[in-house]
Structures are given as C-alpha cells and as structure tokens.
Amino acid sequence: MPKTLVLLTVNGEPHEVAVPVHKTLLEVLREELNLTGTKHGCELGECGTCTVLVDGEPWLSCLTLPVEVQGRVITTVEGMACGGTAHPLQVAFTELGAAQCGYCTPGILLAAKALLDESPTPARETIAQALSGNLCRCTGYVKIFEAVELAARRMSGAK
Amino acid sequence: MASDFAIIGKPLPKVDGMGKCTGQTKFADDLNLPRMLFGRLLRSVHPHARIVRIDTTRAERLPGVHAVITGKDLPIKFGILPVSQDEETLAVDKVRYVGDPVAAVAAIDEETAERALEHIDVEYEPLPTIMSIQEALAQHDVRIHEYGDGPNIHKMVSLEFGDVDVGFTAADYIREDRFFFEGSNHLPMEQHAAVASYEHDGKLTVWSSTQTPHYVHRALEKVLEHPASRIRVIATPVGGGFGGKSDPFSHEIAAAKLSMITGRPVKITCTREEVFYIHRGRHPVLMWVRTGFARDGRITAMHFKSFLDGGAYGSYGVASTYYTGALQPTTYTIPRYKFEGLRVFTNKPPCGPKRGHGTPQPRYALECHLDKAAIDLGIDPVTIRRRNAVEPFSTTVNYLRITSCGLGECIDRVVEASGFDKRRGRLPAGRGLGFAVSAYLCGAGLPIYWNDMPQSEVQIKVDRGGGVTVYSMAIDIGQGSDSVLAFTVAEVLGIEPADIKLVTADTDLTPIDLGSYSSRVTFMVGNAAVEAAQKIRTTIFEAVAGKLHLPAERLVARGRRVFDRNNPETGLTWVEAVRVAEARSGLLAAVGSYRAPKLSGPYKGSGVGPSPAYSYSASVVEVNCDPATGAVVVEKVWIAHDVGRSINPVLVEGQVEGSVYMALGEALMEEQTFRRGVHKFPSILEYKSPTTLETPEMHTFIVESIDPEGPFGAKEAGQGPLLPVIPAVANAVYDALGVRLDEIPITPEKVLAALAERRKGGPGRVGPREIPQITFKDPIRVAPPPGWQKEVSTRP
Numbered sequence: 001m002p003k004t005l006v007l008l009t010v011n012g013e014p015h016e017v018a019v020p021v022h023k024t025l026l027e028v029l030r031e032e033l034n035l036t037g038t039k040h041g042c043e044l045g046e047c048g049t050c051t052v053l054v055d056g057e058p059w060l061s062c063l064t065l066p067v068e069v070q071g072r073v074i075t076t077v078e079g080m081a082c083g084g085t086a087h088p089l090q091v092a093f094t095e096l097g098a099a100q101c102g103y104c105t106p107g108i109l110l111a112a113k114a115l116l117d118e119s120p121t122p123a124r125e126t127i128a129q130a131l132s133g134n135l136c137r138c139t140g141y142v143k144i145f146e147a148v149e150l151a152a153r154r155m156s157g158a159k
Numbered sequence: 160m161a162s163d164f165a166i167i168g169k170p171l172p173k174v175d176g177m178g179k180c181t182g183q184t185k186f187a188d189d190l191n192l193p194r195m196l197f198g199r200l201l202r203s204v205h206p207h208a209r210i211v212r213i214d215t216t217r218a219e220r221l222p223g224v225h226a227v228i229t230g231k232d233l234p235i236k237f238g239i240l241p242v243s244q245d246e247e248t249l250a251v252d253k254v255r256y257v258g259d260p261v262a263a264v265a266a267i268d269e270e271t272a273e274r275a276l277e278h279i280d281v282e283y284e285p286l287p288t289i290m291s292i293q294e295a296l297a298q299h300d301v302r303i304h305e306y307g308d309g310p311n312i313h314k315m316v317s318l319e320f321g322d323v324d325v326g327f328t329a330a331d332y333i334r335e336d337r338f339f340f341e342g343s344n345h346l347p348m349e350q351h352a353a354v355a356s357y358e359h360d361g362k363l364t365v366w367s368s369t370q371t372p373h374y375v376h377r378a379l380e381k382v383l384e385h386p387a388s389r390i391r392v393i394a395t396p397v398g399g400g401f402g403g404k405s406d407p408f409s410h411e412i413a414a415a416k417l418s419m420i421t422g423r424p425v426k427i428t429c430t431r432e433e434v435f436y437i438h439r440g441r442h443p444v445l446m447w448v449r450t451g452f453a454r455d456g457r458i459t460a461m462h463f464k465s466f467l468d469g470g471a472y473g474s475y476g477v478a479s480t481y482y483t484g485a486l487q488p489t490t491y492t493i494p495r496y497k498f499e500g501l502r503v504f505t506n507k508p509p510c511g512p513k514r515g516h517g518t519p520q521p522r523y524a525l526e527c528h529l530d531k532a533a534i535d536l537g538i539d540p541v542t543i544r545r546r547n548a549v550e551p552f553s554t555t556v557n558y559l560r561i562t563s564c565g566l567g568e569c570i571d572r573v574v575e576a577s578g579f580d581k582r583r584g585r586l587p588a589g590r591g592l593g594f595a596v597s598a599y600l601c602g603a604g605l606p607i608y609w610n611d612m613p614q615s616e617v618q619i620k621v622d623r624g625g626g627v628t629v630y631s632m633a634i635d636i637g638q639g640s641d642s643v644l645a646f647t648v649a650e651v652l653g654i655e656p657a658d659i660k661l662v663t664a665d666t667d668l669t670p671i672d673l674g675s676y677s678s679r680v681t682f683m684v685g686n687a688a689v690e691a692a693q694k695i696r697t698t699i700f701e702a703v704a705g706k707l708h709l710p711a712e713r714l715v716a717r718g719r720r721v722f723d724r725n726n727p728e729t730g731l732t733w734v735e736a737v738r739v740a741e742a743r744s745g746l747l748a749a750v751g752s753y754r755a756p757k758l759s760g761p762y763k764g765s766g767v768g769p770s771p772a773y774s775y776s777a778s779v780v781e782v783n784c785d786p787a788t789g790a791v792v793v794e795k796v797w798i799a800h801d802v803g804r805s806i807n808p809v810l811v812e813g814q815v816e817g818s819v820y821m822a823l824g825e826a827l828m829e830e831q832t833f834r835r836g837v838h839k840f841p842s843i844l845e846y847k848s849p850t851t852l853e854t855p856e857m858h859t860f861i862v863e864s865i866d867p868e869g870p871f872g873a874k875e876a877g878q879g880p881l882l883p884v885i886p887a888v889a890n891a892v893y894d895a896l897g898v899r900l901d902e903i904p905i906t907p908e909k910v911l912a913a914l915a916e917r918r919k920g921g922p923g924r925v926g927p928r929e930i931p932q933i934t935f936k937d938p939i940r941v942a943p944p945p946g947w948q949k950e951v952s953t954r955p
Contacts, residue, residue, distance in 0.1 A: 001270075030189075034191070036182070036185070036189035037182020040188075040350075041349070041350070041431065041843065042842065042843045044842060044844065046842060046844040047348065047431075049348055076182070077180075077182035078182045081181060086180070086181060090180040094172045094177045094180050095176075097173055097809040097810060097813045099173070100638070100813055100817065101347070101348070101349070101396070101398045101399045101400075101637025102176075102178075102179025102180070102184055102396070102398070103347075103349040103399055103637075105179050105180055106182050109180060128852055132850045132852045133850075134851075135850065137345075137348055137399050137401070137817075137820075137821070138813075139813060140817045140818075140819055140820030140854065142816045142857055143809075143812070143813055143816065145854075
C-alpha cells in the first residue's frame, strides 16, 4: 500500500506521519499518534462520537482524510486541558455527572467547546442544536445541557 | 437522615469522571500490545442455511494473514445459561441468522483481515426460514434447534397461583387486551471489542468490553478446554452496556483461540453493523391479558400470556420468558394470577436482556390495560392504581417478598407535580397526559448457575500512608459502580473518596462479583463493601482505643480522623490511626461478602423474580400530537423513583434521566426489524434514536424508602425508571387523541392508522388482533402463600 507523508498539527504539536492516503483522520489519530481519547461509534459519520476540532470547528474525524487538514489546527480531547488544568467544560461535565460511560464524552466536549468559543452564553435550545449530531445513550442529555451551561457561566464570569 | 453522613447522599462527582472527560480512560479498543494482530469474523449472509463446505485456503495464502479458524476448531457449545448451551463460537454445521459467525482470521492489520474474509469460500445450502412468532409456531417441519419445549419453542412456562376461575367468577367486570412490543437494540456507543494475549507459559489474558467478566471466564474455560486458573479476564470500562454486553461472545473466544494459535496478542473490534447482529436486545413480545375487577377497581384475578420472539439462540431467554410474567404482582395485589409464556426461536439475531429485562413489555401492556379498565369502570387512572397498590413488607401471590416500597409516595409526587388530576382530559386538542407505575429488581436473588457461594465479595487493603485499595470484580458500565464502591467505603472509614484506589473487574486480582446486570451491583457489591470496610474500621478502632485508653464503642471515623465521640478533640489522624492499627495487628486487610437471602418460592420456576428488594417508580408524561402528521412529541416527563437511599443524588438522577431517555426511544422510534431475513437498518443513521432535539423537560423526584437490607438503605436506579415511561406515553396519546396504540413503537404511521380507523367508526386502535392459538401445557398449580387469602380479603 503506497504511503503519503502528511504533516498534521494536533494539540499544538507537529506530527509527520506516513500513511496510506485513504486512512481516515480518526484512524491516524488513534493508531499512528496513539491519541485514543478520540472514540468511534460507527465510522460512517452517523453518531458524532469521533468529533474533533479543525480550526475550531467540529469535524467528524471518521469522514476526514488527513490530507484535507494539513496545515490546519486540530484539537482532540487530549488537547482540551491546559497543562495540568482541565478545561472548564471537563470540570463541569465531571461535577454534574454529564459523563456516564464516557464513550461519547470526548466528542461532545469538543462540540460544546466549539459552541462556547463562538457563543459564550448560549440558550439551552442553542446547546441542543449544537450537540444534535452527537449521540449519547446514557445520560438522556439533561446533565450534558446543565454542564455546558455551568461551564459557560464560569467561563464568561472569568473573562 | 442524610445529614448523618459525610459522603452518602452528597452530590459528589463520579470518581471516574475526570478520566472519562480527558480521554484518559482506556476502553477495550484503546488497548495496543506489542506484536498485536487484528482479527475479524466472517458472518453468515443467509438467515438459515446448512454449511456445505468452507475453504480457507485462499485466505491463508494471503500475505499478512497469520491464522484462519472455523467451527471445527472450537466445536464446544456455550451460552450464558446452563440450560441453553446452544451457541458455537463459529457455526459448525449451520447458520441461524444473517450475522452468525462462521470463520475468524488474524492478520497484521484490520484491512488485511478484512480482505482475508473475502478470500474464505463458504458454500451454503439455504434452508426455509422462520421470521416471526406465528411462523415459528406453525412451521413444525422447519427446526432452528433440536432442543426446547416443542418445535421451535425454546421455553414454555405455565403457572397458576390460586384458582383464577374463582377470581373471574367473582369479578364485576372483565377486560381482555392484546399488545405487541417491538424489539430494539441497546445501541451502546462503544462497539464490542476484545483483546486476547496468550503467553508461552500457558497463561491467557482477555481484556473485553463486558458486563460479566466472571461468565466470560467460565465460557473461555469451557470452549477452549483451558483451566480457569490459567485464564485471566479483565473487563475494560464499558462504553455503554444496557444488557448488550452480558453474554459471552464469539469474538472474545475467537480472539483467544487466534492468540493461542499465533502466540501473539489479537484484537477484535466489532463494527457498528456487527453490534446489531450480536444484539441480545429487547425481545419482541406479543401479549394477551385478561383481568377481573370488582366494581371499585380492585383486581380479582389476572391471566397473562406472552409470546417472545427469541431470535436464533437461547441467551438469557429462559429467564426473559419468566420475567414477562414475574413482576406484575410486585406493584398490584393480584389475588389469583395465571401466567403462560413461551419463547420461540426465529432466524434473527438473538434477543436477550436489555434494560428492564423482559419486564418493560408486560409493564407496557399491564399499564395500558389498567388505563382502559379504569375508564370503563369510571375510576380515574391514579385511583385504580392506588386501590390495588401492594403494601410494604408483604408477600405477592407468586411468593415474591416485598420489603421497602415507596410506590405510594412515587405516585403522589408525580401526580401532584404534573397537576395530573386537574389537567388530564382538559388539555387543548392534541395534548394529553398519561400515567403509569412500575417496580424492578435490585439484583436477581439467584446466580445464573446454581451455587451457594456469595454473589459478591469485596477485599480492602490499607497501606501505611493511609491509602485504601478496594478490590472488586464489579465493572463500571457508566452506571457508577466505581463511585458506589468508593463512596460506601469512604463513608464507613471516615475518609475521602480521593483516598481510595480501585482495582476492579479482573478475575486474577479481584474477588467475585457476578456482573453488572439485573440492577444488582449497588445492593450486592455495596453490602459486601460495607462489610469489609466495617471490619477494617473495627480493627482500627480496637488499636486506637488501646492507644487512647478509651472504649472502642466511643470512637468515630469522620473527616480523616478517628476520635472520641464524647470529646472530639481526643483522637488520631486517619494516617496515625492506620499506623497504630498496623503495628498492633499486622497487614490491614479485610473481606466482605454478600449472599442474597433464600427467597425462591415452593415451585419450579420460582428462581426468576425474587430479589432482596424492589425499586418503585411512577411517571406522568405530557405529549403534543399532530393529528395531521401523526407525530407525537413528548414535551414533559415527571418521574419519581424509590431508590431506597440515594447514595449519590447526581448519579441517581443520571440513571433516572437516562432511563427516561431510553424509554422514549423505545416508545416512539427504535425498532429492530427485518425484511426477507435481513436486518432493515443495521446502522445508526437509519436506526432512529433520540437526539438532544427530542429531549423533553424532565422533572425527577428521588423517593427514599430506606430499605432494611440495602447498603445504607439503598436500592437500584439503573433500570426501574425506564418501565413506567413507555406506557405513560401510550396513555398520554390516548388522552390527546382518543386512540389506543397497543403496539410499540408509536410511529406517526400507526397514529394516523388509528385515527383513520376511528373516523371509519372503528375503535381507534392499532395493535394485534389475535394471538396464536396454542394450548399451553397444564399449569403448575401453586397454592398462594400461607395467610394470603386472609391478608387480601382484610385489606382496607
């Protein structure tokens, strides 16, 4: 299988990887870069579990080819914390029980981060709209809404 | 009183929450071992076929392929229940559903493994198929299995408690109804995955996304013919289970076998499509119920029949069959009760336990049936439930022991908060309110295979730095079992959850827990953990008492100190206390065990249904229906759940809200259905489940009945709250539109069909019109418990 050299910037770090051109960003993150915090639920773009940020926008990494995102800023759940300090969304999700099994959580956190970066104090309907592409089977979404709202309050209060 | 506790009842975060929010939690597919190979399973494309020939030569020759195995390599059958050992790791002679595994490969990467599957030549001889309950009972010449209680009948049950004829004769009013509940998948976000590593010293380790590491351990021993003492099963954190990861599975056994053959680790991660074939989801159940009532709404007798579409294998099916009949008497006093149930084999993926295991279907039927009866009798739907509600500390006609029971309070809370009494029947057109109640187990009273050992054991070790390590085979599937362990032990020892380290779900390192199923973990593991922690505390108190010259009874452990309750200034820090105790007694370690009391009744089949306690729930649902499109929107849900004691209100609310969500998915959209033997939509896109946009306003009320046998009085929260929501939706649709949806899911098409039928002068109903004409075997006739008739007749 011929390989292509791809330069990816993930969580602020440059990575040069040689991969077959059809490998998805999801596979490259998990298998080449060992960033297993990004999960997969269908690998067909249906569940939102594999969401990462590309230039701050939520992207489905299972439908993304690495060559498409060369030179762009990729953020995974591992890149949300600032050093040893967790992101306010991660803190709020933990405090309010917004992660049960935790499998959909990384994708939802990143989709929520993209929302709050764009719209610091969203209404619940806006949160629901922004997360409507991310399935969660455990929580019934209520605690997720509450955690995004709590993080939003804390983040806008801190500014 | 919650204020008596430092940890219990406080809204502390889940102990594993931060790991899950930072990507640090390692799920099964996140594991990577040196030299690891990747496995894939070849699955049948026929619903029912004889395997004439399998030729793996071309696959074996493919570069990068290290091993190919077929059914003949693993001929020993297995299954979760001892009475239904009917599964093969890879089909030997025939396949029984589209998706049945027939071969497995291990290769250097997933792509090579996938390509190898295309190079396996299988010649099938298609057989006639059975795709429904009706076909299974009619086509005696087609046989999916050669065992069971009749042609294609896996299990037939017939039980009669008291003489129902007497009860029907005494009735002022008798009603009969028929219902159908379609099957559904658990749809856990994590696909099943397993990694196996066989080393040359004969030790095999299997990491798997499983709710039941102990039963996987047993199945591996049996099928691989390898001693259990040389097999280690580690359950990785489960990315959603809901019952779907409770059986031992082909991919786990195949990964182990491939590792034994190649001498290298092998990982098999299933695709989303495969999850729909692995299934073990909700049984489609056809039901008939006949109930006699006195004029005031009291039940005089009930006869319930259920027909379960089991799919191609046994799985938990025998238990599922009994569960469709066992819990009706746990909410209502039914003086005479007859249950007839059967489970058929069909050429579909096997059904099994999904949240509520076998009880959401009959609960839906029963609660809709009661709603109709109440209207006929001119009684409101709440009153008819209250009149029949069971009493705390009573026994049901089928010998189930009820202890704490918060049913009445649950009813009060949701009825009051929703304004049900004032608002039902008076909402604008298209809007309606529905009500229902339910009960659920707090752990099956009996283990899956007969034994008289404890169902749960916990070991605790304290190190001289004050750290406490808790060892338990409980596996956290998102329900919070890790947190329950940490919170209960921290409470008893007077320390913080952060002082506790957990070693869980590892058959080498941890003492038994049977698994995360039947809502058993908080009750059973919690009790074992409390016992172990109390022993540690006793040892520490004795040492501190000696040191401080105080009676041990006066000591308290709280706030990381051990001190005199009469003189709180006198005491030691937790670390000092631990060191004093270790100096006095040596290694600080203790064990605790839990074994459910003997609860089964004096009849065959009484093993399914007994539980050391039952949780209770009540729900009111408000819907907004569009008669033009048939769309049903659930706008508000009020739910009250009797959890005994809330060990952590955040976790309890989370379980309740998640149950409501899953119930709404089943009530309105989720269905696992087939066309010509093939799953209609084995993908998340087309298998509809609720998103954030379908999330209603939820009002959750936690009711605490403080169970005398639960840890700190706790019961369950993970499954029970699903049960009342589905019938409450159906009853709300009736209140909104005047039509009866006697079939789940309530799709727009069915609502429109019911409305159209009513316009033509019909009853305005969608649902089954008949049940199979089959004579059940003579029932086992069971006299009600001693004192039962007197107890019932003297009820106020």
